Amino acid sequence: MLEEGRISNRQAAFLVITTILSTTSIGFLPSMIYQEAAQDSWISILLLTVYGIVVGRIIMSLGMRFPDKTIVEYAEIVTGRIPGKIIGFLYVLFFLYLNTFPIRFFGELSITFFMPETPLVFFLIGIIFAAAYAVRSGLEVIARANEIILPVSLTIGIILAIMLFPQMEIKNFIPMLEKGILPVFKGTYVALVYFAETIVMVMFIPYLNTTRRTRGIIFKSFVVISLCELLAVVSTIAVLGELAARIPVPAIFAARLVSLAELIERVEPLFLLLWVIAVFVKVSVFYYCFVLATAQWLNLKEYKALVLPAGVLLTVLSVVLWGNIADLYEQMVKLVPYFVFVEAVLPLVLLVAACLRGKGGTAGEN
Amino acid sequence: MKIKLFLVFLILHLFVLTGCWNRVELDRRAIVAGFGADKAEEEGKIQVTVQVVDAGEIKAIPLARGGSMMNAVTVYTGTGFTAFDAFRNLSMVIGEKLFLSEVRVLVVGEELAREGLDKVIDFYERDHEPNIRDYLIVVKGGEAKEVLETELRINKIWAYGIDSMIKTTMAHSKAPATEIIDFLKAVESKTTAPVATVIHVLRKGNEENAGEGKSNQDGTTAVQPKELKVSETAVFRHYKLTGWLDEKESRGLLWVTGKVKSGIIVVSSPEKEDKLAAIEIIRAKSKIKPEITDGNLIINIDVWEEGNLGEEQPDTMDVSKPIVLKELEERKKTVIEDEISAAVIKAQELNADIFGFGEAVRRKYPREWKQLEDQWDEIFPTLEVNIAVDAKIRRTGKITKSAEPKP
Numbered sequence A: 001m002l003e004e005g006r007i008s009n010r011q012a013a014f015l016v017i018t019t020i021l022s023t024t025s026i027g028f029l030p031s032m033i034y035q036e037a038a039q040d041s042w043i044s045i046l047l048l049t050v051y052g053i054v055v056g057r058i059i060m061s062l063g064m065r066f067p068d069k070t071i072v073e074y075a076e077i078v079t080g081r082i083p084g085k086i087i088g089f090l091y092v093l094f095f096l097y098l099n100t101f102p103i104r105f106f107g108e109l110s111i112t113f114f115m116p117e118t119p120l121v122f123f124l125i126g127i128i129f130a131a132a133y134a135v136r137s138g139l140e141v142i143a144r145a146n147e148i149i150l151p152v153s154l155t156i157g158i159i160l161a162i163m164l165f166p167q168m169e170i171k172n173f174i175p176m177l178e179k180g181i182l183p184v185f186k187g188t189y190v191a192l193v194y195f196a197e198t199i200v201m202v203m204f205i206p207y208l209n210t211t212r213r214t215r216g217i218i219f220k221s222f223v224v225i226s227l228c229e230l231l232a233v234v235s236t237i238a239v240l241g242e243l244a245a246r247i248p249v250p251a252i253f254a255a256r257l258v259s260l261a262e263l264i265e266r267v268e269p270l271f272l273l274l275w276v277i278a279v280f281v282k283v284s285v286f287y288y289c290f291v292l293a294t295a296q297w298l299n300l301k302e303y304k305a306l307v308l309p310a311g312v313l314l315t316v317l318s319v320v321l322w323g324n325i326a327d328l329y330e331q332m333v334k335l336v337p338y339f340v341f342v343e344a345v346l347p348l349v350l351l352v353a354a355c356l357r358g359k360g361g362t363a364g365e366n
Numbered sequence B: 001m002k003i004k005l006f007l008v009f010l011i012l013h014l015f016v017l018t019g020c021w022n023r024v025e026l027d028r029r030a031i032v033a034g035f036g037a038d039k040a041e042e043e044g045k046i047q048v049t050v051q052v053v054d055a056g057e058i059k060a061i062p063l064a065r066g067g068s069m070m071n072a073v074t075v076y077t078g079t080g081f082t083a084f085d086a087f088r089n090l091s092m093v094i095g096e097k098l099f100l101s102e103v104r105v106l107v108v109g110e111e112l113a114r115e116g117l118d119k120v121i122d123f124y125e126r127d128h129e130p131n132i133r134d135y136l137i138v139v140k141g142g143e144a145k146e147v148l149e150t151e152l153r154i155n156k157i158w159a160y161g162i163d164s165m166i167k168t169t170m171a172h173s174k175a176p177a178t179e180i181i182d183f184l185k186a187v188e189s190k191t192t193a194p195v196a197t198v199i200h201v202l203r204k205g206n207e208e209n210a211g212e213g214k215s216n217q218d219g220t221t222a223v224q225p226k227e228l229k230v231s232e233t234a235v236f237r238h239y240k241l242t243g244w245l246d247e248k249e250s251r252g253l254l255w256v257t258g259k260v261k262s263g264i265i266v267v268s269s270p271e272k273e274d275k276l277a278a279i280e281i282i283r284a285k286s287k288i289k290p291e292i293t294d295g296n297l298i299i300n301i302d303v304w305e306e307g308n309l310g311e312e313q314p315d316t317m318d319v320s321k322p323i324v325l326k327e328l329e330e331r332k333k334t335v336i337e338d339e340i341s342a343a344v345i346k347a348q349e350l351n352a353d354i355f356g357f358g359e360a361v362r363r364k365y366p367r368e369w370k371q372l373e374d375q376w377d378e379i380f381p382t383l384e385v386n387i388a389v390d391a392k393i394r395r396t397g398k399i400t401k402s403a404e405p406k407p
Helices: A009-024 A029-065 A071-079 A081-113 A120-137 A139-167 A182-190 A197-207 A215-245 A250-256 A268-297 A304-320 A325-334 A336-357 B002-016 B083-094 B110-115 B118-126 B144-148 B158-167 B180-188 B247-257 B322-350 B357-364 B366-374 B376-382
Strands: B029-039 B046-053 B073-080 B097-099 B105-109 B135-139 B195-203 B226-237 B240-245 B263-268 B276-293 B296-312 B384-395
Touching: A009 A029, A009 A081, A009 A139, A009 A197, A009 A215, A009 A268, A029 A071, A029 A182, A029 A197, A029 A215, A029 A250, A029 A336, A071 A081, A071 A268, A071 A336, A081 A120, A081 A197, A081 A268, A081 A304, A081 A325, A081 A336, A120 A139, A120 A268, A120 A304, A139 A215, A139 A250, A139 A268, A197 A215, A197 A268, A197 A336, A215 A250, A215 B180, A250 A268, A268 A304, A325 A336, B029 B110, B029 B118, B029 B144, B029 B158, B046 B083, B046 B144, B073 B083, B073 B144, B083 B097, B083 B118, B105 B110, B105 B118, B105 B144, B105 B158, B110 B118, B110 B135, B110 B240, B118 B180, B135 B144, B135 B158, B135 B180, B144 B158, B144 B195, B158 B195, B158 B226, B180 B195, B226 B247, B226 B322, B240 B247, B240 B322, B247 B276, B247 B296, B247 B322, B263 B322, B276 B322, B276 B357, B296 B322, B296 B357, B322 B376, B322 B384, B357 B366, B357 B376, B366 B376
Parallel strands: B029 B097, B029 B105, B105 B135, B135 B195, B296 B384
Antiparallel strands: B029 B046, B046 B073, B195 B226, B226 B240, B263 B276, B276 B296
């Protein structure tokens, strides 16, 4: 075993929640959804929740057939050696590539809103260095850190939403379905990648300390995710209305508008705190998945040696992959089908193949 | 060993935790309190005026010592091809980098407003320092430069004085208090016309004050004794200024948008027509209800208002009698209706949907709206608007009748 640590079901659920929420609710996602679905974004969120639960169930069913292996290992069992290696490599690349988005976006956001003249690479090194430390310490450490971080960030998020309450206008949501149902689906589409980030569970399942009641992980985490997502999207739309479409990070923009009795104003540093700690967990999770998957793919005995090279790779990739911020936004939408393939379609194919070929424990969950 | 490592770790913090890359110490920062934009004399250029706070002057020099201790600011003006360019060019004069986060008012001269506010607003929204909850003010018949150069008594930082003048509009409701974000929301809407607060520069009678002009901090510009006044409304179409609402129409607008917070309504007394009574508005609510019957669009405006009698000029009116208050309520209702219809008529003349009727129709009749949307410019000027006001008088103050000489 490469990883000695074990995490509980609750810790796994917390990791999934932070991973998904960090970029979706406080990041760029509300704006991306709003551009398509306008005032009906909240319906998109509901659809996305259903999608997330379905994909999560597929991933969990697949993983629980092989309760002591990660996807890189059991892909070979299911499909044979060579195709299995290819699939494993796909996941290695996926965990690396998907991680560059939140890292780069973290840098861009900090620059745009807080420190316009600081070089990008300083932010990237900062977050990757912290994440590297977490990854070296192992899964258990990340999970425990997250047990503190998630409640703190949720509390900050809820406080921000409450402070914005006086400026919310319910009329921003009317009329419903003004342009029909199609924009709602479009809004759902752009966010598909992020709601299927439960894919990280394919790397975590062998390290759960119990094989019982794992079904609850997905459902419970999606209840929290959905509620927080709705809170974020609904409050930004209620405050900003049509402005939300033009602002890449509406939540932080909304945070700037907080003004309570002329006493509590400009609370966006609070938001920055929330953003930094949440993104830190997300980056660590994907970083960890990448390093672990690589080690398993190469049949290494130890993954820690890979941490620093992987960090350098992540830093470089996050800088060179996109020339400017417009590039970044475009890629996010363009790459949706590829990511969805890796996150949802491939696990489904593997699950069906495993069932047909009778591989893995049929007992599955519970 | 461990302790040594820990110390190294601590020392490393010195490099990491020293603060942001582009930090500027407070004394090296020129803090801007008010931002003004005008059309420059040179064609196609923009003139920017900033009111910079002299950080040292804020610590109160006791008022009693006399002298011009009301100046805690210096005003600078510069030009450039765009607002940002002009703003940065100012640093050539000031020698410090300007800091915009403390700005509270964005003042725009009439000429530039007529040309279009898009030349300022984008910079204001895009840059990371300014706050789009600052107030947006248009100078009627003047330049922003003139406004920012006007010495105010209410605050040492004059721009903050303007800020409190706008906040005080809630006491009279004769001008809207428009934040930049409100303006932007209206611009984003397809039909709603944005509005902005108006400021006037009142030049006091020159005879008695002649030669008494006070000089600025830098001792160069002589400032004529002037006063500022916040009232009235500037009406825009998209980004361009198209007209004004006077005080009465402004309040009419505020009645419809539900933003009347307080104010005085003057009516003539029911007993003697030449005597007046003043009624204070305590609270008000409004609702815009569009209605389509047989293809005809009608807008119903419902306003509910509650107030107290604040003053009456002594006459025989006995306000302890409910019937008298009823009569006063009737008169107040007529005044409010008057104000609203004046605003509606003016808006229709300007063909500017300042009330957001279009948005109200869109919300209630999304299907019909698709046809109406593109013809809104033709529909709005001839739109039928019904005004229904429900005005109440609840209390009459500490006394009932005013003191009267006994016959």
